[in-house]
Amino acid sequence: MQVLVENLVKTFQIAERQPGTWGAIKSLVHRRYRAVRALDGISLAIEPGELIGYIGPNGAGKSTTIKVLAGILVPDSGRCEVLGRVPWRERVAHVRQIGVVFGQRTQLWWDLPVIESFELLRDIYRVPPSEYCRARDELVAMMHIEALLDTPVRQLSLGQRMRCDLAASLLHCPTLLFLDEPTIGLDAISKLAIRDFVLRLNRERGVTVILTTHDMDDIEALCSRVLLINQGRLLLDGTLHDLRARVTQERRLVVDLLQAEAIQDADATIIRSDGNRVHLAFDPERIAAADLIGRIAARYAIRDLYVENPPIEEIIARLYGETEG
Amino acid sequence: MRPYWAIVQARFRMLLQYRAAALAGLATQLFFGLVRVMLFDAFYRSSTAPQPMSYSETVTYLWLIQALLLLLPWGLDFEVRNMIRSGTVAYELARPTDLYWLWFSRSLAMRTAPVLLRATPMFVIAALFLGLQPPASPMAALAALAAILGAALLGCAITTLTTISLLWTIAGDGTARLLGTASMIFSGAIIPLPFFPDWAQTALNLLPFRGLMDTPFRLYIGHLPPQEAIPAIAHQLVWTCALILMGRAILGRSLRRLTVQGG
Amino acid sequence: MRNSLKLYLRYLGISIRSQMQYRASFVMLSLGTFLTTAAEYVGVVALFDRFGSLRGWTLAEVALFYGITNIAFALSEAWARGFDTFAGMVKSGEFDRVLLRPRSTALQVAGQELQLMRVGRMAQGLFVLLWSATALNIPWTLGRIALLMAAILGGACLFSGLFVLQATLCFWTIDSIEVANTLTYGGVEAARFPLTIYRDWFRRFFTFGVPFACVTYFPALAILGRQDPLGTSLWFQSLAPLIGFAFLLVALRVWQFGVRHYRSTGS
Numbered sequence: 042m043q044v045l046v047e048n049l050v051k052t053f054q055i056a057e058r059q060p061g062t063w064g065a066i067k068s069l070v071h072r073r074y075r076a077v078r079a080l081d082g083i084s085l086a087i088e089p090g091e092l093i094g095y096i097g098p099n100g101a102g103k104s105t106t107i108k109v110l111a112g113i114l115v116p117d118s119g120r121c122e123v124l125g126r127v128p129w130r131e132r133v134a135h136v137r138q139i140g141v142v143f144g145q146r147t148q149l150w151w152d153l154p155v156i157e158s159f160e161l162l163r164d165i166y167r168v169p170p171s172e173y174c175r176a177r178d179e180l181v182a183m184m185h186i187e188a189l190l191d192t193p194v195r196q197l198s199l200g201q202r203m204r205c206d207l208a209a210s211l212l213h214c215p216t217l218l219f220l221d222e223p224t225i226g227l228d229a230i231s232k233l234a235i236r237d238f239v240l241r242l243n244r245e246r247g248v249t250v251i252l253t254t255h256d257m258d259d260i261e262a263l264c265s266r267v268l269l270i271n272q273g274r275l276l277l278d279g280t281l282h283d284l285r286a287r288v289t290q291e292r293r294l295v296v297d298l299l300q301a302e303a304i305q306d307a308d309a310t311i312i313r314s315d316g317n318r319v320h321l322a323f324d325p326e327r328i329a330a331a332d333l334i335g336r337i338a339a340r341y342a343i344r345d346l347y348v349e350n351p352p353i354e355e356i357i358a359r360l361y362g363e364t365e366g
Numbered sequence: 367m368r369p370y371w372a373i374v375q376a377r378f379r380m381l382l383q384y385r386a387a388a389l390a391g392l393a394t395q396l397f398f399g400l401v402r403v404m405l406f407d408a409f410y411r412s413s414t415a416p417q418p419m420s421y422s423e424t425v426t427y428l429w430l431i432q433a434l435l436l437l438l439p440w441g442l443d444f445e446v447r448n449m450i451r452s453g454t455v456a457y458e459l460a461r462p463t464d465l466y467w468l469w470f471s472r473s474l475a476m477r478t479a480p481v482l483l484r485a486t487p488m489f490v491i492a493a494l495f496l497g498l499q500p501p502a503s504p505m506a507a508l509a510a511l512a513a514i515l516g517a518a519l520l521g522c523a524i525t526t527l528t529t530i531s532l533l534w535t536i537a538g539d540g541t542a543r544l545l546g547t548a549s550m551i552f553s554g555a556i557i558p559l560p561f562f563p564d565w566a567q568t569a570l571n572l573l574p575f576r577g578l579m580d581t582p583f584r585l586y587i588g589h590l591p592p593q594e595a596i597p598a599i600a601h602q603l604v605w606t607c608a609l610i611l612m613g614r615a616i617l618g619r620s621l622r623r624l625t626v627q628g629g
Numbered sequence: 630m631r632n633s634l635k636l637y638l639r640y641l642g643i644s645i646r647s648q649m650q651y652r653a654s655f656v657m658l659s660l661g662t663f664l665t666t667a668a669e670y671v672g673v674v675a676l677f678d679r680f681g682s683l684r685g686w687t688l689a690e691v692a693l694f695y696g697i698t699n700i701a702f703a704l705s706e707a708w709a710r711g712f713d714t715f716a717g718m719v720k721s722g723e724f725d726r727v728l729l730r731p732r733s734t735a736l737q738v739a740g741q742e743l744q745l746m747r748v749g750r751m752a753q754g755l756f757v758l759l760w761s762a763t764a765l766n767i768p769w770t771l772g773r774i775a776l777l778m779a780a781i782l783g784g785a786c787l788f789s790g791l792f793v794l795q796a797t798l799c800f801w802t803i804d805s806i807e808v809a810n811t812l813t814y815g816g817v818e819a820a821r822f823p824l825t826i827y828r829d830w831f832r833r834f835f836t837f838g839v840p841f842a843c844v845t846y847f848p849a850l851a852i853l854g855r856q857d858p859l860g861t862s863l864w865f866q867s868l869a870p871l872i873g874f875a876f877l878l879v880a881l882r883v884w885q886f887g888v889r890h891y892r893s894t895g896s
Contacts, residue, residue, distance in 0.1 A: 053895055108895070113728040115893040129892060137731040148726055152647045161643070164636050165730050390811060397815035400831075408826035413680040543661035547668065557672035561679060 042122075043217065043249055044087035044110065049119035051080040051105055051273075079105040080116065081273035087251070089216065092243045094264030095253045098361045102273045103253050107219055110251070111141055124217060137166060140210035144222030147206050149194045155205050156190040159212060166213035173212065180208040184238060200231030207238060211248075218242070220252045224259055236262050257353040269360065276360070281353075288356045293349045294321040294333060299342040309333060317344075322351075373475035381483055392487055399432040399492070418560035423587045426499045427558045429492035430583045433485040437477065437517055438555060438578060439524040440546045446472075446529050465621070466526065466614050473525040477518065502588025509595035513582035516602035520577045523609035524549060530613055533620040553578035560589070574605035633736055640740030648745050655745055662749030666699060670757055684826050689764035690853060691822060696758025697777070697845050698820045701784025703751035709789040711741030715796035724891070734888055735881055738796070765853070773852050776867055780848035783870030784820075787844050788813065790873075790880035797880075797887035812839055820845045825858055832859070840876060843869035 057073040079102045087093060097103050108114035109121060112128030112135045121127060128135045142148070149158040163173045181187055184204040194202060203223060210218065220239065224232045240263055242248045252263060260267060260281065267284050269277035277284060294309065298317045308328040309321040323333055330348050337343065381388055403425055410421045419427065446469065492498035501507035524545055531541040550556055552575035559570055559580040570576055581598045584590040590598060648655055673695070677688040706713075715738060718724045727737045762769065791813045820841040824832050836842040850857050851866035 051895075105895070108725070111729060113725055113892060114895055115889075132728065133731045136729055139729075141729050143726075146722065146726070148729075150643070152650075153643065157643070161639065164632075164639055165732055167632065167731075394811040394815060397811050398818060401815060401819045404827050404831065405822060408684045408822075409676055409680040412682045412684050415679070415681065417679060540657035540661070543657065544664075547661060547665045550665065551668040551672075556669055557675060561672075562675055563678060 042086055043089040043091075043124060044085070044251075045120070045122040046083055046085045046110070047120040049080050049083040049106070049109060049116050049121060050078075051102075051109065051114070051116045053077045053079055078273050080109070080119075082119070083270070083273070083275050085268060085275060085278060087249065089249050090243070090247045091266060092239070092250045092264055093252065094260040094267040095251055095270070096255070096260065096267060096357065097270035101271045103270055104221070106270065107141075107221060107251070107253060111139060111219060112136055137213065138215050138217065140213070140215040140218045142206050142210045142218070142220050142223055144203070144220075144225040147194060147202055149202070149205060149209055151195045152193055154191045154193055155186070155197075158194065158205075159190075159209060162209055162212055168213050172214070176212050176214055177208075180211055183241070184208045185234075200227050200234075203227060203231065203235060204238075207235065211242075215248070217249045218251070220250060220254075222254055222256075223252070224254065224256050232256075232258075239263055257357060261353060271361065284360070285350060285353075285356055288359050289351065290324055290326060291322050291351055292325055292330065293351060294323060294330070294337070295319070295347050295349065296321065296337060296341070296343060297345040299344050302341065304337065304341060306333070306336060309337075370471050370475045373472065374478045377476060377479035378483070381479055388483060391484065395432045395435060395484070395488060396491065396496075399429055399496070402428050402431075403497070419558065419587070419589065422497065422499055423589065424558065425497040426587055427554075427583050429488070429496060429498040430586060431555050431558075431579060433488040433492065434481065434514065434517075434579065434582075435555065436481045436484050437514075437521050438546075438553065439521045439528065439549050446532065466530075466610075466617050469529050470522055470526045470610075470613075473522045473529070474518065477521070481518075499587075501586050503592070505592040506585055506588050509590075509592045509599075510582045510586035512595065513577075513585050513599055513602065516599050516606070517578050517582055520574060520602050520606045520609070521549075523606045523613065524574075524578075527609055527613045527616070530617045530620060533617075548573075549575050549578060552576065554580040554583070558583075560584075574602075574609065577602035577605060633733065636732070637736060637740050641743045644741075644743040645745065648743075658746035659749040659752075662746060663753050664749075666750045666753040667756075670695060670753065683822065686823050686826075689761050690849075692757050692761035693765065693849050693853065694823060694845055695821045696754045696756075696761055697780050697784060697849060698817055699754030700751055700758065701781045701844065702788050702817045703747045703749075703754060704781070704785035705788035705792060706750065707744050707747040708785075709739065709792035710744040711738040712789075712792040712796035714741070716799045719799050719891075728888075728892070735793070735884055767852070767854060776848050776852055776870075779870040780844055780852075783848075783873030784841075784844035785873075786877040787840065787873035788817070790877040791816070791839070793877070793880040793884050797884050800887040800891040816841050823849075840869075840872045843872040 053076070054074045055077055057075050081102075083102070083106060095103055095106070105114065109116050110123055110128060112123075112132050115129045123135065124138055126135050149155065150161065153161070159177060163170075168176070181190065184207060186201070186204050186208060189197060189201055189205060194205070197205065207223070223239070224235055227235065236259060239250060239252070243250050243263075250263075252259065254260065265280060267277065267279065267281055268275060269284070277287060293312070296304065296319045298304075298319065301317050304311065304314075304319050304321065306321070309323040312320040312322050314320065321333075321337075323330075334346065334348075337346070406421070406424050406428065410417070410424075417424075489498065493500070501510060528542045528545050531545075534541075552559075552570060552573050554576065555578075559567075559576055562570060570580075577598075581590070581602060585592070585595055585598065673691065674688065677683070677691075683691060711718075715724075718727070718738070718741075724734075727734050730737060767773070795810070795813065816835075816839060819827070819831075819835065824835060824842050824846040827835070832842070835846075847857075847861060847866040847869035850861075851863055857866065
């Protein structure tokens with residue numbers, strides 16, 4: 042067991058801002074506080090080598106969980122063990138073995154060439170020179186950043202910076218990697234590159250990855266296991282399939298007709314129809330996909346058709362909405 | 367007029383939010399003031415030679431410095447500086463309003479809230495406990511008040527000049543610091559002007575900076591009798607106008623330069 | 630420990646190199662700080678001109694205090710800059726990154742920046758000190774010079790400790806940036822003059838509260854070879870700078886406490 046969490050609870054005291062000028066004067070004398078339960082009894086267990094997706098609406102408690110696991114936040118109560126240590130008790134030893142990448146903030150030094158940031162990190166993490174050289178060369182090759190090494194970080198594009206940040210986070214060969222919104226704001230090519238890298242990292246090097254993201258394509262492409270958190274509670278801990286099944290069994294049949302016509306079927310409902318293309322929803326419990334296809338193909342002139350799952354965003358939105366109430 | 371009030375109100379609200387900082391700033395200045403007073407106290411006890419001001423006059427002067435310290439054109443307007451650095455100042459230039467007066471009234475508005483919030487408690491505390499004497503006469507009080515308004519305008523003219531010089535990057539940084547330092551020294555904020563050597567007094571009287579602090583304070587104390595108020599305030603206004611004209615001229619040149627380069 | 634020193638020097642090198650990129654600005658800023666501090670000193674000279682002496686202390690003697698304090702403060706302004714601007718680090722979340730690195734937080738914050746422009750104040754302090762050294766009628770023995778160095782270093786440690794304490798406050802509230810300015814800048818003001826000119830309660834605060842006196846007044850007395858009107862012994866005066874070092878160590882302990890608090894309340 043690499044990560045073990047039991048009943049983590051964390052409450053924050055937020056100072057309330059009183060509105061208007063009179064409110065401002067009042068707050069000089071008396072401040073009011075509001076308690077926010079960021080984590081309300083989270084429990085989970087992660088084995089080495091897993092690639093986990095950690096999702097939830099904003100303010101659900103994702104970054105709080107990550108901060109606790111990373112050792113920079115101390116919870117109010119509960120048990121937590123990462124790589125055999127309690128993260129916040131042995132900060133230095135713990136932090137040496139993990140890597141953290143924030144999509145929104147770089148860990149590299151803004152004015153320095155990338156390679157100098159790497160060397161500074163080598164000194165900070167006390168990586169032996171031979172190990173450093175090996176790790177650096179491998180990572181530079183994997184991320185294709187040879188040409189960027191002498192560029193100051195402030196001159197890099199977002200995609201380039203993200204690749205360098207990822208490489209930087211792995212120079213000290215951590216076994217556990219936290220990725221917080223790594224693909225945010227990136228173009229399609231960069232996103233694919235990052236995903237490919239993370240997948241290889243996990244499959245070939247066995248690095249455990251915990252990925253926080255709002256991009257559902259990331260989740261679909263990478264994660265075998267998904268954790269859904271909302272309002273401080275873990276609502277789901279399973280595969281993507283479990284996630285879908287939780288919301289709906291429904292599947293979609295998209296049909297490209299030879300000419301526009303109205304499709305009617307007892308076991309399918311029309312979701313949308315643009316011209317020749319019709320989107321149908323059906324419940325596989327009621328009618329098997331193959332049977333529905335057979336019926337439609339027999340009755341209408343088809344050019345093409347395919348079966349898909351409802352878009353994951355829709356699933357997630359429904360899940361978030363369902364759990365809000 | 368309305369944007370002025372908007373800024374004043376916003377600053378008030380912001381400053382009231384940061385109550386710890388406000389109190390801390392007050393405490394800092396009280397401490398500073400005390401150290402200065404003690405220093406002068408020690409000096410006065412070391413010599414019986416006649417001095418340009420009496421001890422109690424000096425103490426009053428020193429506390430007035432602390433009360434109105436935020437009136438000095440010391441710092442930079444960070445927002446404008448960042449605007450210039452990032453280039454968004456181009457938006458300002460594209461507006462139909464007169465940029466000089468925009469910056470001038472902005473510097474006035476940015477000052478109003480902090481000065482009032484600092485001066486009021488400081489004045490009260492110093493007057494009650496620390497030896498700040500009341501004004502020499504009602505006329506003196508009026509004269510001092512008028513001079514303080516003059517000082518505010520003068521300070522804004524200097525600040526606006528500083529802001530304009532920021533459009534010239536490196537030279538701008540230096541000008542800003544130099545003007546700020548000169549304002550500190552020659553206004554009497556570091557050592558009350560009457561204590562400067564006699565041979566320096568003529569030069570000090572010519573420079574604009576004494577209008578920032580020395581003029582209103584001397585009127586308050588009665589060192590400058592109320593009759594002297596007119597010429598003293600005139601001195602402030604003349605310099606203010608001169609600096610405004612200078613500022614407008616330089617701004618005009620800067621803008622032409624920018625539009626030629628920037629395009 | 631040695632590795633930490635190496636890391637700190639690396640940080641400094643980076644900081645210096647990046648500031649040297651803006652050479653003209655650096656010259657301007659240094660000139661600015663030099664002129665401001667010089668102007669303050671000129672004011673003191675003007676006052677001595679009018680009053681003759683300061684409770685029995687001559688200008689040359691006061692210049693000794695002045696020089697020591699300014700150099701010590703300039704040193705701490707230069708290397709504790711990271712603590713001075715710490716509020717920004719907390720606000721931006723940059724401090725979280727500091728916590729994610731397997732090194733002492735204080736070391737990382739201190740290594741943020743070495744402000745070179747403080748050399749302006751240091752130069753002014755040096756001029757004043759050198760003038761004082763020549764104007765004073767004392768033999769400059771090795772012991773005296775050593776004590777002078779100790780006083781300056783002890784003072785730098787004391788001021789750095791104050792910057793650390795000031796930064797520590799940011800863990801509780803971002804908007805108390807100015808709180809320690811009271812002590813730091815106010816202390817510099819006051820430490821530039823001999824302790825005897827101040828009232829009793831002030832003197833006590835400056836000796837036992839925040840021990841400015843231990844890093845300027847007492848060692849300066851020993852250097853001047855003067856009898857302390859307050860009655861301290863030569864031994865105490867010579868060893869007093871150590872208290873400056875001790876103050877810094879205490880400040881770092883408080884810092885650790887602040888880090889613990891930050892980690893339990895989040896940002």
